[in-house]
Amino acid sequence: MSTPKIALQVISSGILPDDVLMLGESLMKQSKIPAQQQLTLQFGSFRHSVTIVPVPRYQGMRVSQTLARRMGIFGGIRLRVQYRSAARTVALGPLIGVLVSRVMPEHPDKPFGDITMFCREVTEACRSQGAHVYFFTPAAIRPNVSAVEGWVYTKGWQRLTLPAPDVMNNRLTTRKLENQPEVQQFMRDIKTRYGAKVFNEKFLDKSEVFDALKKDGSLQRYLPESHSLNNFAMLKSMCSKYGTVFLKPVTGSLGKGIIRISRFGDGWQASHATVSGTKRQIFSSLAKLYSSIAEKVKSVRYQIQQGLSLMEIGARPVDFRALTQKDAKGNWVTTSIVSRTANTDHFVSNLARGGTLSTVKATVANSNLPAMIRADAFRRLRAAALDIARGIDTYIPAHFGELGIDLALDSSGRVWLLEVNSKPSKNDNTPLHEGKIRPSVRTMIRYARYISGF
Template sequence: MSHICAGIQLDEKSDFPSGTHLLISPKIQQALQLPLRSPITLQLGQKSTTCIIQTFSSTGSLVRIRKDLAEYLHLPDGIQLNMRYDNRLRRIVLGPVLGVLISTLIRTPEGIFGSASSFCKELVQGAKSKGILAYIFTLKDLDNDNQTAKGWRWENNKWVQKTMPYPDTIYNRLASRKDENRSEAQDWISGLKKKGVTFFNEHFLNKWQVHQALSNMKEAALYLPSTQMHKGYATVKEAVDKFPQVYLKPTNGSLGKGIYRITRSGNRFTCQYSTMSGSVRKEFSKLSDLYSSISPKISRIPYLVQQGLKLVRVNGNPLDFRSLVQKDSSGKWAVTSIVGRIGQDQSIVSNLARGGTIMPVAKALIAASPWQGPKPKTKQLKAISTTLAESLESSMQGHFAELGIDLAVDTQGKVWLLEINAKPSKNDDQVLSEQKKTRPSVKKLLEYVLHLHGSGKSSHRGPGGFMQVAARKTSKRRKR
């Protein structure tokens, strides 16, 4: 399917020859081989209509669309969009239209989307230059009857909510499992898929399901700690007898919440866990007493019992590595960024939400100790991250375009998988210095969206691009 990135200009019906709906530059007509003066389908998002096309005198990549047609499609003025033409179906497809699904507005000093405000702004702004119509929305913003959504766009240095075309691609950033598992949300997601809407990062991951899936993949099983489902005291005792340190983790947990670390030293047992106010440490002479103290909490929801690892640390603090792995412009997994994360003093987790800090991987490895084996290289951590992403995709259902993969390294230099997150934080992938340009993760995400719709690297603009073409709009409209 041939395609081109073109500027969109809305004009009055009186500016068009009788019966004509679109006026396109000869350059676009030649690039897409569009038929003139005969019915053709024009589609944006989930809406389509029949139109008649003619050319007009222009040297750029400009499309002039009748306002009445644009209003039906809810097409904004003064933007640029990819145009793809399917000769077999005689259909022009504009876009793609990308909707970023969030749970709700969170008005904080950072913006109306909370800590993700900066990311949302970069994504919507970055989409403009790539010919993607992107906006932020919630489930309550959808109007299924009219096939529209009240989407948030960044315009004139502020967020503005406007009626937008229904998306043909949705990036799921629902913030909680509770929101995602609501019957309303599940019914809506199921309905979208039936309509052919591309929906990626469609669900949170369950730690036990991930472990089971990867255990069956030879390339991934190498990096998995010994893990069992918690089935009572006997499960914990068996693990503590086998390993001097054991972790208890909720299967659906995130941000380090609800994790317990049990350490055996002689006849003493220590239980440690983190809270927002700091780390808590308790000692017991009997494992059964320790278990009794935490049993009410770990018996209410599914928990994993996992082998503790003798990991390298930085100044005594936990160190792990967050790798952001994304699908690229060719649809393949690639590492976009990777950082070392160092936990607070005495913390058992390194999450930024728990006060952790980040640093470049090479610097973190140099600062880490003790080493009793060879240090891994950044290149090795990236290769393992890609392998794990590919293995997960092969062994689990669901469409994912980005994954946050947490790795750790033991004192022998062996790399271990700690967790895979389908909704990676939009803070961890920030560069370590003040950011002035669109972050790489946003660019990679948009490139993948274009790949999904057949408008990848080969998409092109006219000389100077649309930004220059659009600037030449005048009050006097040209008539054919």
């Protein structure tokens, strides 16, 4: 991107008036910014009338202390600058807001709990790319959406009042928080009033994803047969087709609530995924099994899915998490793919259930797959992840910038979709040996710059 990056210098308001900016002369010529004329300064939702004075042999921008405080910025930060001639506007940015579930000021070293280091990474990535980021919770949203109480990092975490952002990344971790009326209203308002972009704006549920992807014939090859579990007849029908089926909560995550149903001699076995391991129950008939779970499937929407013969390592099933993201040009790319091997006595591979993380290459090499399929496994997984990400983009009316896509390989090498997560974890979806700032974080900021025009 060609928008120049400049350092901001904060000057005492007694020396520099609030309606005057000082900007390097060469940058003004390069960006065709008119001098000594009334223009609009824009930073997120903030708008202010200013006159710009050129400064020879100077590369930055000087702003008054009062103006900087109103913008929620401080000296030394570097931002992109862009002149929008049609609107006679000098835009600084991008200003990125990350909506998170909670903040704990009483823990200054880890105010965001387990994602505090992720927040630090985002801050560092923004600094290197000339963006500014803050983090806020639903509790910080005001009725007047032009200002937000956010947290920024500069020699420690501090709370400031900032404008509404150019770009918002929704990192809320529960549907309850996301569905709060004030959160939904905030997202609508910043989009309609200020032209802000909001990505990963909603959770996905399993039925929604499968129903959407079924619309595309080229994607159906990745989809195990799947239906909403509404009654015993549906369970009986699926069990007559497949020796094993899975019941999955439509809105579940981390393997919670998954039930595996399989034949066991003349009867049926229900295996329940729990934190401590797999709980198994034997039933003489499928009807009796259904009776035991009927109350659960009435109170929680479940999806019934065809069981798959997954690749294994030492009788432990393996699946894969692909992180797909939009890049600096708005195209879907695969940032990483890792394998997850289920722990002993578990049939789900989530790290929360004791699963083991590894590289695709190492896992496939030790698996029961034929040698010919092993050589091609990564390419197949990558192609499937990109196909599915594009399909989600096409058939689900929402804006996504990154998706965690859980895939499986069966013993013949066929790729299957297990589920899609619109709030992918920042702990279990990246390669094992990263530097300080993960590629996934850098890519996220590049995409934020792209959609904001910076």
